[in-house]
Amino acid sequence: MYKLISLPLTLLCLFVLTSCSSDGYQDAMDKGIEKLGERDYHQAAIQFELALKEKNGDEDASSYLEQANHMDEAVSAYEEKEYGASLESLNTVLANKSTLKTLQTEAEKLKDDVLADQEMTSSFEDTMKMVKELMAKENYSLARKKLQLLEKSLESNDSLSDYQPELNKLTKQIDLASKDQEVAQPEVKKTVEKSDKQHDTYQLYENGRYGFSMYYPKGLRMDPPPTNGDGARFYNEEFEITAYASHTNVINDEETIEMYYEDDLKSITEEIAYQRITEDWYVLSYEENGRIIYKKFYFNDQVGTTFIITYPASEQEKYGPITSHIAETFVPSANS
Template sequence: MYKHISLPLILLCLFVLPSCSSHEYQDALDKGIESLGKRDYHQAAIQFELALKKKNGDEDASSYLEQANYMDEAVSAYEEKEYGASLESLNTVIANKGTLKTLQTEAEKLKAEVLADQETASSFEDTMKVVKELMAKENYSVARKKLRLLEKRLESEDSLSSYQPELAKLTKQVDLASKEQEVTQPEVKKTLEKSDEQRDSYQLYENGRYGFSMYYPKGLRMDPPPTNGDGARFFNDQFEITAYASHTNVINDEETIEMYYENDLNSITEEIAYQRITEDWYVLSYEENGKIIYKKFYFNDQVGTTFVISYPASEQEKYGPITSHIAETFTPSTNS
């Protein structure tokens, strides 16, 4: 009896299975299109993949899957503020002649939003760049005014929220640097007015190998010079100066002062109180473990010359003028 029943059953299955598969294909396709309408592009892509499994090589499912993936990538990139990548994906959707009309309209709408936010971010970044240039020129009052305008923009434009940490850091740097400027500028003036006294209080150091020189306070002890003759260290219980030089463009023949500057910035974990960079030198000053660190670096295509000064932050009044005098009288290397 079972032998007679099995043949009809087999024939029934052969007829029903393709029909079931066709139904599942259409169901997945419909759900995918529905998800596109809800802007759930990730879910739409999953449904179109299911449709392709039920109907391998189907042009509609394949085309819709591609469109859903591009839209999903565009949205993700936009959320990460990667505007260029987002626009690239959106342009692909818009340019595709097989794109669903509703999806193309949505892509064009999102593109307009991305372009607007991109322009807003670009404008914001340009102003932050101006702030950094003003800081380099020690024009802290104007820099602070521009920072206040940027803070107001942050409050009113949600798309700029990711800039909050960087803006807060810049604001703190301007505040610290302007306070230091208020302290050191009168001291520098006072120090320069005492030039005769300074000449009696300082002595000259000249480096025999690289040719740089500086005036350092008399009474400081000096470490035995290194065997390679690249510099010297002078110190007492509170104050320390280290000056040295080395060849540039040794490892990389296209070195720039910006490379050294960025490397130093990345190596400093403390808040920088003062920073300035020019075409051939830069200065960084910050407090670390209760000490003021002042570093100045000179760059040319043959030699880089550095001096670093450190002293207790509590002794700023005493050693600030000395640091300023050393910086004013330091002569970097021009030797090859």
């Protein structure tokens, strides 16, 4: 009698459990689809995972879970401006034949947005590259115009806001390089005249050991000459000139000017405002801790001659012409 009674109870429990499981599955599926409609793909994926727990191996729940995850990844990648990864996830959704129609529409729309932003960003970066190339060619006027176009694009597109610091840096470089251009190019003689009258305010320094010479402003103090006689230092409270020479091809008998140039570039941690290299000299100019640093190096197969000038960046108008005159009248060491 007991066995006959327990059997119906067991069947009843199984029916209740099955019914509850079915209700839980459908509830999770409905909520998941609802979240897809709200574009909350992360929460949608959570609901489809719950549905799979209720009905392990269910094809619909598995398919919707995969779609939700890919859409969530696509949105996240797009927000991080990882356009390639976003497009890859979207293409996976669109290639799935069981993708819900509403989800496919959203995927296509997002793909259009990603492609548009990707093209805009690519064009923006190409223009920035052009600005840098123009700066390298010393065409600061055109570089500035291109930079102004970039600023306008940035103002009208929030997705480009991450580029603002780099644009600010380029603007600063152009401003500094424009000021230094006259100094860095001895052939420009707007402020430099080789006249006796101008030399009246300068004093001639000639290095006895290496034979280089230069005119420096009268009134500058001079450090005691080093015992090896390789150069001299002249200075006041703001302005400083250091000139010296040394033998080349001592350690390596195949030295080139490019080797010295690359070594200098590696040692400079600040942004370089102006740089130029020729067969026998190069110039580097940059700002460090509020001071302009201008360095010129002359190279031949026996002697390398260097002069370095530093002064406050705020005093460019005062010391720029002086630096220009020194650069124009500097005579490097000949082979000795």
